[in-house]
Amino acid sequence: MQKLLLLGDEAIAQGAIDGGISGFYAYPGTPSTEIMEYAQHSKEVKEKGIHCHWSANEKTAMEAAIGMSYAGKRAMAQMKHVGLNVAADAFVNASITGVNGGLIVVAADDPSMHSSQNEQDSRFYGDFTLIPILEPSNQQEAYEMAYTGFDISEKYNVPVMLRLTTRLAHSRAGVETYDKKEELKGSLPKDPRQFVLLPSIARRNYKKLLEMQPAIQEASNNSKYNKYIDGEDKSVGIVACGIAFNYLMENFNGNCPYPVVKISQYPIPENHLRKLRKECETILVLEDGYPLVENNLRGFFNEGITIKGRLDGSLPRDGELNPNLVAMALGLPICEGEAVPEIVKMRPPSLCMGCGHRDVYNAMNEALLPYGDGRVFSDIGCYTLGALPPFNAINSCVDMGASITMAMGAADAGLVPAVAVIGDSTFTHSGMTGLLDAVIKNSPIVVIISDNSTTGMTGGQDSSAKGRIVDICKGLGVDPDHIRVLNPLKRLHEENLAVIKEELAYNGLSVVIPQRECIQTAIRNKKAAKKS
Amino acid sequence: MKTDIILAGVGGQGILTIAATIGMAAVNKNLYLKQAEVHGMSQRGGDVQSNLRISDQPIYSDLIAKGCADIILSVEPMEALRYLPYLKKNGYVITNTVPFNNIPEYPEMDSLMERINKLPNKIALDADSIAKDIGNARASNIVMLGAAAPFLGLSIEDLEGGIKSLFGRKGEEIVESNIKALRAGYEFTKSKM
Numbered sequence: 001m002q003k004l005l006l007l008g009d010e011a012i013a014q015g016a017i018d019g020g021i022s023g024f025y026a027y028p029g030t031p032s033t034e035i036m037e038y039a040q041h042s043k044e045v046k047e048k049g050i051h052c053h054w055s056a057n058e059k060t061a062m063e064a065a066i067g068m069s070y071a072g073k074r075a076m077a078q079m080k081h082v083g084l085n086v087a088a089d090a091f092v093n094a095s096i097t098g099v100n101g102g103l104i105v106v107a108a109d110d111p112s113m114h115s116s117q118n119e120q121d122s123r124f125y126g127d128f129t130l131i132p133i134l135e136p137s138n139q140q141e142a143y144e145m146a147y148t149g150f151d152i153s154e155k156y157n158v159p160v161m162l163r164l165t166t167r168l169a170h171s172r173a174g175v176e177t178y179d180k181k182e183e184l185k186g187s188l189p190k191d192p193r194q195f196v197l198l199p200s201i202a203r204r205n206y207k208k209l210l211e212m213q214p215a216i217q218e219a220s221n222n223s224k225y226n227k228y229i230d231g232e233d234k235s236v237g238i239v240a241c242g243i244a245f246n247y248l249m250e251n252f253n254g255n256c257p258y259p260v261v262k263i264s265q266y267p268i269p270e271n272h273l274r275k276l277r278k279e280c281e282t283i284l285v286l287e288d289g290y291p292l293v294e295n296n297l298r299g300f301f302n303e304g305i306t307i308k309g310r311l312d313g314s315l316p317r318d319g320e321l322n323p324n325l326v327a328m329a330l331g332l333p334i335c336e337g338e339a340v341p342e343i344v345k346m347r348p349p350s351l352c353m354g355c356g357h358r359d360v361y362n363a364m365n366e367a368l369l370p371y372g373d374g375r376v377f378s379d380i381g382c383y384t385l386g387a388l389p390p391f392n393a394i395n396s397c398v399d400m401g402a403s404i405t406m407a408m409g410a411a412d413a414g415l416v417p418a419v420a421v422i423g424d425s426t427f428t429h430s431g432m433t434g435l436l437d438a439v440i441k442n443s444p445i446v447v448i449i450s451d452n453s454t455t456g457m458t459g460g461q462d463s464s465a466k467g468r469i470v471d472i473c474k475g476l477g478v479d480p481d482h483i484r485v486l487n488p489l490k491r492l493h494e495e496n497l498a499v500i501k502e503e504l505a506y507n508g509l510s511v512v513i514p515q516r517e518c519i520q521t522a523i524r525n526k527k528a529a530k531k532s
Numbered sequence: 533m534k535t536d537i538i539l540a541g542v543g544g545q546g547i548l549t550i551a552a553t554i555g556m557a558a559v560n561k562n563l564y565l566k567q568a569e570v571h572g573m574s575q576r577g578g579d580v581q582s583n584l585r586i587s588d589q590p591i592y593s594d595l596i597a598k599g600c601a602d603i604i605l606s607v608e609p610m611e612a613l614r615y616l617p618y619l620k621k622n623g624y625v626i627t628n629t630v631p632f633n634n635i636p637e638y639p640e641m642d643s644l645m646e647r648i649n650k651l652p653n654k655i656a657l658d659a660d661s662i663a664k665d666i667g668n669a670r671a672s673n674i675v676m677l678g679a680a681a682p683f684l685g686l687s688i689e690d691l692e693g694g695i696k697s698l699f700g701r702k703g704e705e706i707v708e709s710n711i712k713a714l715r716a717g718y719e720f721t722k723s724k725m
Contacts, residue, residue: 170571171567171568171569172566173567246592322595334597334598337618337619340614341613345639347578350578350634
């Protein structure tokens, strides 16, 4: 046994490696990115030839992982919560196909939206697809769940969801590792039509999934991760899910006076909750996300015992939990320090000094002056920070790829010219199909693909778009006369301004591609080059 | 022993290096450790913090509760004040006095230092100058770690061990230079106590 100091994300990667994984599949997304990065830096992964390349988006990652499972090897797809929306078609259907090699889907949720556009709770996806969900409370459990998750997946013939939240994903602690398991050799599914979801087969598979439910429930009832911990004071019983268990224990230094049900494996362990219901007339539910368990306990009519949690105001309805919120829900005193002095000002994130997106926005804002405000649709990446001063340059950020299609819809409504601003990685993630729509209609929009040759916001991962954007645009059918490549530098401002002005004046589809390497990766690459 | 530390600064200032050094020192001593970091969007020139907890007993929460931090270690003066609600009554603030001014409404330095000087327990130092003086301008964060050393519950030798573990691969020269920075910060605080 070896003890390593690992982030929750890294613990998952190491657990998967030790558990016999053959392929990691992912698109970068906070707070899930470090799982793949850890795998990519692992010597062992390299030596064994375990797959660890970034995918173009979460859907392609999920599908490739299903393909590896089909071929009889163990695979993991990792994504942030909103990435699961992108992968949802494949993900939901994977519960119907079932698995061959074990399949784990990691969903890293971001309550309080530290780096996201919503705080949806991935457990609901796991719940309605009828698959087991593992929700670690600490780094050790994160390791173990990745290590044993493949076995659970194979045993019950379902993908397994491993759900964690930002604080665990990005917090480090000591982790004890287990003996390494061999990779599976690979084998075709016993039933050659298992993965053929024709209606007749899908209906049969779905029945099988339903028939498997009592066994999956039983596994949850008996899971070592779910526990009933007795307490003398029965005035309230506490249900603590995932990381919330730690916040609870923090308040009592490990000795909670109330009975506690710790939940880290779903479906909800009925046995423990029945017992808690018998013992206590009031139940407080602590979950870092939406009120999934709380809703279940309340039922439609909310009759009988008192259920406290996010729905009755004992805890805030939104945002992540922390030790203080849990203390408040328990009526414990909080001895807050001094208030934040008035002299402390907000320091929002901003584009780096020397970043090419800055020059793009300076030119674009100036070119748009004659047309008036409110016509720039942006996307998800560093350039979303263009919404803040001093640029105040963009009017939307909804989901990956939405810039191009929203600009098109706005142009359909008469907002001409409309502008889309999208990054290179986001373009190949979900922008290409939208651009095809725009080509077919020759929509009067200007698509600015601000190309910094990397996935910048998540820390500079390889971009599938690198060196391919112009060819992709041509291949999709954009008029080559209206594909304009720029170098976004201050000294070329006038030149770049003139190009954007020309394309704004053109009554058809234009793609402007400012290309300059991300300042962060450029510094890093320069250092690396100097070393070697 | 148990020490709860809030590390504060601006994205890119190197607070994670401080965290990693303390982490290494704690692991070398077989202490329990939890360290919550901020990655992603807020890294870009925004305020960042890391919650670092070390103890000889198991630690539950990854986050420090309000009013419970033993020290705030900040590599930037305004950021030193942002987390005061988390500092316990007799807790210490250890801060660099060199501002990272990337916002239009950054406070006047005089009023900022006046506010910092009002804190009951504080150590404020120009870590950048100290780092420059010892010939390693980039090590101001390690100077700050040295300045915090008397409050961490770890000995200066433990921290030197952490530096060796962390920087060892980069060569003896870098290790020595960082230990020098650590010592310089440590001496500063010692002279104030």
